[in-house]
Amino acid sequence: MPLFRDRAGARAGAAAVSGWVAVAGLGPGDPELVTPEVTAALAGATDLLGYGPYLARLPARPGQDRHETDNREELSRAEHALTLAASGRRALLASSGDPGVFAMAAALFEAVEGGPADWRDLDIRILPGITAMLAAAARLGAPLGHDFCAINLSDNLKPWDVIAERLTAAARAGFAIALYNPRSRARPEGFSRALELLRAEAGGARSIAFARAVSTPEERLEVTTLDAARPEMADMRTVVIIGSPETRAVGRWLYTPRRA
Amino acid sequence: MPLFRDRAGARAGAAAVSGWVAVAGLGPGDPELVTPEVTAALAGATDLLGYGPYLARLPARPGQDRHETDNREELSRAEHALTLAASGRRALLASSGDPGVFAMAAALFEAVEGGPADWRDLDIRILPGITAMLAAAARLGAPLGHDFCAINLSDNLKPWDVIAERLTAAARAGFAIALYNPRSRARPEGFSRALELLRAEAGGARSIAFARAVSTPEERLEVTTLDAARPEMADMRTVVIIGSPETRAVGRWLYTPRRA
Numbered sequence: 001m002p003l004f005r006d007r008a009g010a011r012a013g014a015a016a017v018s019g020w021v022a023v024a025g026l027g028p029g030d031p032e033l034v035t036p037e038v039t040a041a042l043a044g045a046t047d048l049l050g051y052g053p054y055l056a057r058l059p060a061r062p063g064q065d066r067h068e069t070d071n072r073e074e075l076s077r078a079e080h081a082l083t084l085a086a087s088g089r090r091a092l093l094a095s096s097g098d099p100g101v102f103a104m105a106a107a108l109f110e111a112v113e114g115g116p117a118d119w120r121d122l123d124i125r126i127l128p129g130i131t132a133m134l135a136a137a138a139r140l141g142a143p144l145g146h147d148f149c150a151i152n153l154s155d156n157l158k159p160w161d162v163i164a165e166r167l168t169a170a171a172r173a174g175f176a177i178a179l180y181n182p183r184s185r186a187r188p189e190g191f192s193r194a195l196e197l198l199r200a201e202a203g204g205a206r207s208i209a210f211a212r213a214v215s216t217p218e219e220r221l222e223v224t225t226l227d228a229a230r231p232e233m234a235d236m237r238t239v240v241i242i243g244s245p246e247t248r249a250v251g252r253w254l255y256t257p258r259r260a
Numbered sequence: 261m262p263l264f265r266d267r268a269g270a271r272a273g274a275a276a277v278s279g280w281v282a283v284a285g286l287g288p289g290d291p292e293l294v295t296p297e298v299t300a301a302l303a304g305a306t307d308l309l310g311y312g313p314y315l316a317r318l319p320a321r322p323g324q325d326r327h328e329t330d331n332r333e334e335l336s337r338a339e340h341a342l343t344l345a346a347s348g349r350r351a352l353l354a355s356s357g358d359p360g361v362f363a364m365a366a367a368l369f370e371a372v373e374g375g376p377a378d379w380r381d382l383d384i385r386i387l388p389g390i391t392a393m394l395a396a397a398a399r400l401g402a403p404l405g406h407d408f409c410a411i412n413l414s415d416n417l418k419p420w421d422v423i424a425e426r427l428t429a430a431a432r433a434g435f436a437i438a439l440y441n442p443r444s445r446a447r448p449e450g451f452s453r454a455l456e457l458l459r460a461e462a463g464g465a466r467s468i469a470f471a472r473a474v475s476t477p478e479e480r481l482e483v484t485t486l487d488a489a490r491p492e493m494a495d496m497r498t499v500v501i502i503g504s505p506e507t508r509a510v511g512r513w514l515y516t517p518r519r520a
Contacts, residue, residue, distance in 0.1 A: 027295075030297070031296070032295060032296045032297040032300070033295050033296075033297055033388065034295070034296070035287075035292060035293050035294070035295060035390065036291070036292045036293075036294070036296075037290070037292040037293055040292070074518075098390075098394050098398075099398070099402075100394055100397040100398055100402045100403075100404050100405060101394065101404060101405075102405075102406070102518075105397075105398070105401070105402035105405060105515070106402040106405030106406065106515055106516060106517055106518045107518060108402070109401055109402055109405075109510050109513055109515035109517075110515075110517055110518070112510050112511065112513070113510040120510065120511030120512070121511070124513070126397075126398035126399070126401070126402065127398065128293065128390045128394045128395050128397075128398040129390075130295065130358075130388045130389075130390070131394065134358050134360055134361065134388045134391065135388050137360040137365075137386075137388075138358075138359070138360055138365070138386035138387065138388040139386070141365070141369055141386070142359075142360050142365035142366040142368070142369055142386065143360075144360050144361060144410075145360060145361075145362075145365060145366030145369075146362070146366065146412065146417075147409070147410065147411045147412060147426055148409070148410055149407070149408065149409040149410075149430070149435060150404075150407060150408055150409075151407045152406065152407060157406075157518060157519050158519060162434065165433050165434075166407055166433045166434065166435065168433075169429040169430070169432065169433035170409070170429070170430075170433070172429065173425050173426045173428075173429035173430070174422065174425075174426065175409060175426065250369050250372050250373040250380065251372065251380030251381070252380070253369055253372070253380075253384070255365070255366055255369035255370075256366060257366055257369075257370055258334075258362075258366045258367060258370070258417060259417050259418060
């Protein structure tokens with residue numbers, strides 16, 4: 001059954017309850033990349049929930065409760081936020097980057113799906129942010145300037161066969177590719193295998209960029225080729241961008257033309 | 261040859277010349293989704309360049325020159341901005357969404373590549389913004405919550421065979437898919453053919469969402485299936501999101517689990 005919604009309707013519905021849960025994208029790190037919408041939600045929340053390092057980016061406010069959890073506890077953190085919202089609190093789940101890209105928004109809806117039926121009627125707000133691959137692309141030039149894919153290499157999310165199939169399909173069809181969580185603790189060999197597979201499919205001369213901690217004082221950018229790429233060029237704070245067949249350097253920049 | 265750069269180095273280099281060109285992402289429409297970084301650049305620019313409707317979103321400032329151009333004149337607009345920067349002006353190219361996603365950043369680097377050698381040393385800044393598919397995903401739930409592709413259906417950018425190959429590859433490998441510029445004037449039949457191809461590959465029950473003018477007063481969201489989707493549900497202001505095999509509804513939301 002088709003679902004129709006307009007912005008006014010969504011806002012009117014939102015006004016019917018006092019509690020809410022917002023999943024807010026804090027962007028890649030620089031406060032200058034946090035949207036005013038997220039800043040306003042941070043000011044209006046009664047409770048902040050999140051992974052410690054993300055909460056550490058947010059100043060303390062009198063009367064605002066903070067709930068730090070481990071990075072692996074996404075589902076229980078989401079359930080906690082929903083429970084708070086159901087009790088009338090204004091709960092903000094802090095997410096790095098954009099909450100809809102390999103971050104907290106999907107975890108929240110998994111919690112809604114598995115939770116009490118009335119959670120589906122809660123006032124839920126997903127507040128977009130600047131996701132890591134687009135912050136990285138901006139600093140590198142425009143490597144994602146034409147068709148591209150985003151793939152999460154994180155551990156335990158899916159079988160290696162699925163990752164290999166997606167990498168192969170993306171490279172073969174001429175997409176640029178952004179890899180999130182390239183090197184995870186539980187699957188340290190995954191990124192090496194991904195590089196091998198991409199080399200075989202795209203050739204060793206293909207451009208690859210490593211963008212670490214973009215927009216923070218620890219930012220580091222490295223542009224090289226698949227032949228020269230080494231797994232240790234990436235860590236947990238790195239997003240990796242592999243160019244399309246058309247991606248090329250101009251001066252110090254890397255870009256993909258619009259007609260590729 | 262690998263290229264290394266750090267943020268401090270890039271900023272120090274930037275200080276060596278007085279002119280600059282910034283390609284600034286204005287986001288999907290709502291001023292609350294414009295980053296402070298972009299707001300500061302708008303205040304510091306001597307010249308604003310862009311497609312009329314984008315410039316119309318920006319308040320006039322005394323002493324700031326405005327250069328409106330047609331939407332089709334991206335390359336000449338980029339060349340104009342580079343010429344201004346080379347003469348010491350601070351030129352801001354207004355881009356909707358994120359400049360690196362089917363927008364002005366790639367056009368800028370095409371102009372740099374084809375222009376005088378000294379354009380490569382100009383102070384060029386790409387300022388990220390909230391791109392349409394991520395604003396749309398946030399309003400819909402989390403349909404891009406796991407691996408996804410972004411494909412531009414715009415006219416004249418590439419042969420239909422390339423589009424068909426990418427749509428097929430993306431659907432077959434289980435990606436969610438975001439389509440930009442689904443219905444273009446020069447290729448009105450393209451989106452019908454894309455829907456047919458996706459139906460054949462993914463089945464008629466697959467979720468599809470039409471998100472028009474997200475975050476503006478004209479916002480309209482529609483969620484349905486490939487079987488029920490009709491080309492006229494999209495126009496030039498619509499981004500289309502096709503779910504992965506795991507994408508599903510929970511209450512009024514559409515989301516893709518993290519393990520898909």
